[in-house]
Amino acid sequence: xxxxxxxxxxxxxxxxxxxxxxxxxxxxxxxxxxxxxxxxxxxxxxxxxxxxxxxxxxxxxxxxxxxxxxxxxxxxxxxxxxxxxxxxxxxxxxxxxxxxxxxxxxxxxxxxxxxxxxxxxxxxxxxxxxxxxxxxxxxxxxxxxxxxxxxxxxxxxxxxxxxxxxxxxxxxxxxxxxxxxxxxxxxxxxxxxxxxxxxxxxxxxxxxxxxxxxxxxxxxxxxxxxxxxxxxxxxxxxxxxxxxxxxxxxxxxxxxxxxxxxxxxxxxxxxxxxxxxxxxxxxxxxxxxxxxxxxxxxxxxxxxxxxxxxxxxxxxxxxxxxxxxxxxxxxxxxxxxxxxxxxxxxxxxxxxxxxxxxxxxxxxxxxxxxxxxxxxxxxxxxxxxxxxxxxxxxxxxxxxxxxxxxxxxxxxxxxxxxxxxxxxxxxxxxxxxxxxxxxxxxxxxxxxxxxxxxxxxxxxxxxxxxxxxxxxxxxxxxxxxxxxxxxxxxxxxxxxxxxxxxxxxxxxxxxxxxxxxxxxxxxxxxxxxxxxxxxxxxxxxxxxxxxxxxxxxxxxxxxxxxxxxxxxxxxxxxxxxxxxxxxxxxxxxxxxxxxxxxxxxxxxxxxxxxxxxxxxxxxxxxxxxxxxxxxxxxxxxxxxxxxxxxxxxxxxxxxxxxxxxxxxxxxxxxxxxxxxxxxx
Numbered sequence: 001x002x003x004x005x006x007x008x009x010x011x012x013x014x015x016x017x018x019x020x021x022x023x024x025x026x027x028x029x030x031x032x033x034x035x036x037x038x039x040x041x042x043x044x045x046x047x048x049x050x051x052x053x054x055x056x057x058x059x060x061x062x063x064x065x066x067x068x069x070x071x072x073x074x075x076x077x078x079x080x081x082x083x084x085x086x087x088x089x090x091x092x093x094x095x096x097x098x099x100x101x102x103x104x105x106x107x108x109x110x111x112x113x114x115x116x117x118x119x120x121x122x123x124x125x126x127x128x129x130x131x132x133x134x135x136x137x138x139x140x141x142x143x144x145x146x147x148x149x150x151x152x153x154x155x156x157x158x159x160x161x162x163x164x165x166x167x168x169x170x171x172x173x174x175x176x177x178x179x180x181x182x183x184x185x186x187x188x189x190x191x192x193x194x195x196x197x198x199x200x201x202x203x204x205x206x207x208x209x210x211x212x213x214x215x216x217x218x219x220x221x222x223x224x225x226x227x228x229x230x231x232x233x234x235x236x237x238x239x240x241x242x243x244x245x246x247x248x249x250x251x252x253x254x255x256x257x258x259x260x261x262x263x264x265x266x267x268x269x270x271x272x273x274x275x276x277x278x279x280x281x282x283x284x285x286x287x288x289x290x291x292x293x294x295x296x297x298x299x300x301x302x303x304x305x306x307x308x309x310x311x312x313x314x315x316x317x318x319x320x321x322x323x324x325x326x327x328x329x330x331x332x333x334x335x336x337x338x339x340x341x342x343x344x345x346x347x348x349x350x351x352x353x354x355x356x357x358x359x360x361x362x363x364x365x366x367x368x369x370x371x372x373x374x375x376x377x378x379x380x381x382x383x384x385x386x387x388x389x390x391x392x393x394x395x396x397x398x399x400x401x402x403x404x405x406x407x408x409x410x411x412x413x414x415x416x417x418x419x420x421x422x423x424x425x426x427x428x429x430x431x432x433x434x435x436x437x438x439x440x441x442x443x444x445x446x447x448x449x450x451x452x453x454x455x456x457x458x459x460x461x462x463x464x465x466x467x468x469x470x471x472x473x474x475x476x477x478x479x480x481x482x483x484x485x486x487x488x489x490x491x492x493x494x495x496x497x498x499x500x501x502x503x504x505x506x507x508x509x510x511x512x513x514x515x516x517x518x519x520x521x522x523x524x525x526x527x528x529x530x531x532x533x534x535x536x537x538x539x540x541x542x543x544x545x546x547x548x549x550x551x552x553x554x555x556x557x558x559x560x561x562x563x564x565x566x567x568x569x570x571x572x573x574x575x576x577x578x579x580x581x582x583x584x585x586x587x588x589x590x591x592x593x594x595x596x597x598x599x600x601x602x603x604x605x606x607x608x609x610x611x612x613x614x615x616x617x618x619x620x621x622x623x624x625x626x627x628x629x630x631x632x633x634x635x636x637x638x639x640x641x642x643x644x645x646x647x648x649x650x651x652x653x654x655x656x657x658x659x660x661x662x663x664x665x666x667x668x669x670x671x672x673x674x675x676x677x678x679x680x
Contacts, residue, residue: 085140105129108175144289172196177290184297191303201321202291311338358474371491420496421536428508434543451480493534525632535616542642548603554596606646
């Protein structure tokens with residue numbers, strides 16, 4: 001069976017020992033790792049299942065995240081009370097895997113060595129990972145190469161215990177160099193690297209001039225060492241940017257900023273009693289070693305890698321370095337955060353879990369299973385998505401109509417079953433313009449996440465730069481889209497999902513001039529029998545409005561007449577995964593191109609969801625290809641009826657133009673629902 005439904009829218013060996021009692025006394029949020037040597041498995045933690053059970057009871061509760069103030073307090077305690085070594089692993093008490101077969105995440109520290117760089121993310125990470133952090137005591141002098149060997153032994157041991165599970169190495173700055181060095185030494189082990197502003201570009205850092213100065217510096221500069229150390233970790237800029245990005249009222253922002261600065265000065269004052277010139281020199285020497293070592297072995301890194309680059313990094317040229325690493329590493333993607341500073345993980349508006357999921361980097365086995373590896377977005381993620389797309393409702397003011405089982409058309413989505421599996425089958429508008437308003441409205445009105453069956457280009461990086469960057473589709477992946485395939489559709493049905501399918505695929509989403517709302521469906525059924533196998537409900541629907549928003553200027557036929565554009569389309573199509581190679585006719589034309597369009601004064605979007613077609617109890621009946629094709633034709637006919645209904649009825653909508661809608665909302669309030677045509 002062939003299926004195509006393209007939704008184009010939209011990172012000298014030391015033994016591992018327990019934490020000392022002094023550290024446990026200082027920070028009660030840590031629990032020790034009961035491992036005495038590298039030969040023992042990493043996760044032999046007493047009462048682990050007890051802790052996990054308690055947390056499962058709080059699974060639906062939103063837990064307040066730690067703040068940068070918490071980071072400063074806990075870092076100060078570790079720095080002031082830490083023993084002389086050796087390096088060791090610890091597990092934050094907040095973290096405990098809540099998913100079956102969760103992958104292991106090893107957090108590799110920055111140059112400060114505390115192992116707390118992911119503190120603001122521990123709670124969220126602990127829901128989908130087993131999290132362990134490496135702590136390097138302040139006075140420890142383990143060379144960089146021995147730290148690499150320590151991490152390597154841990155990875156090997158865990159891989160032997162769980163050979164089918166990936167291991168994540170997450171490192172910021174210095175920790176990024178550790179991760180790259182380890183990955184180069186064990187290319188045969190399944191690793192996923194998430195590197196935030198890796199210090200592989202330390203040779204170009206403004207901190208370089210500090211090294212010769214510190215070597216000859218007198219003792220009386222000691223009070224300034226904590227500030228130098230904080231510069232190396234990027235803490236001051238993190239505090240300022242995180243506070244500013246919260247978007248709080250000005251008075252609250254000033255108050256928060258004052259508290260943050262007070263916490264920073266308290267931190268610097270206390271840490272000043274511990275730091276020496278020799279300690280800071282050692283840290284700088286470690287950065288130099290890390291930079292040189294990791295750069296020398298980049299050619300041997302084959303691990304899947306996600307680079308997180310800050311555009312406002314004052315310590316390293318992270319944007320340029322991210323681009324260099326992306327070109328050097330074979331399995332690498334990059335995500336850029338233009339307004340962020342060096343200490344990306346310490347910015348309170350940054351969410352590492354969201355970034356990993358959106359980039360499609362979360363998996364629990366050797367290969368990503370977009371259907372079953374999907375972790376539903378949190379309420380915070382949903383809120384961010386809805387808030388960032390408020391303009392969609394303002395611009396499109398979507399009219400949502402659905403059909404009850406008795407055939408009556410009603411306003412809203414009352415005709416949509418709340419329980420799955422449900423399959424929405426429709427006609428693609430240009431570039432999938434209709435998808436975003438529809439999915440947004442289902443979240444708001446029905447609390448339903450629709451999982452799209454999408455073209456593989458949303459999940460695979462193409463060599464050409466002309467097509468949209470993969471980062472463009474991060475929200476689509478975050479919302480659970482899967483690459484089009486029979487197996488993925490099967491999995492979504494088995495998970496009782498609400499699924500969005502466009503049988504017309506690329507040909508429909510990239511249609512030509514004058515082909516708006518025209519169906520390009522295969523002759524044979526592609527989904528009916530599978531829906532019947534799981535007793536799914538099929539809902540045909542039509543969405544109308546693309547011609548109210550954009551005018552197609554250069555379509556596929558036009559581009560084929562321009563030599564350089566024709567060559568570009570061919571090259572891009574050749575790089576992508578081929579769909580429907582076993583078919584003939586227009587539906588088999590899956591050439592990828594970017595149509596040239598001009599925006600119009602926005603009109604309005606209209607959706608009609610047709611009468612639900614139930615397949616429950618009809619599995620034996622629909623095994624017959626002939627009977628399944630009859631249902632397929634019925635679905636296709638219903639989609640065309642829905643399209644025709646919307647096209648005809650919108651002519652009677654007094655609020656079809658955005659100006660009339662804005663005038664209505666100016667009178668009745670921006671949150672008011674704008675009326676539309678009368679229903680029959």
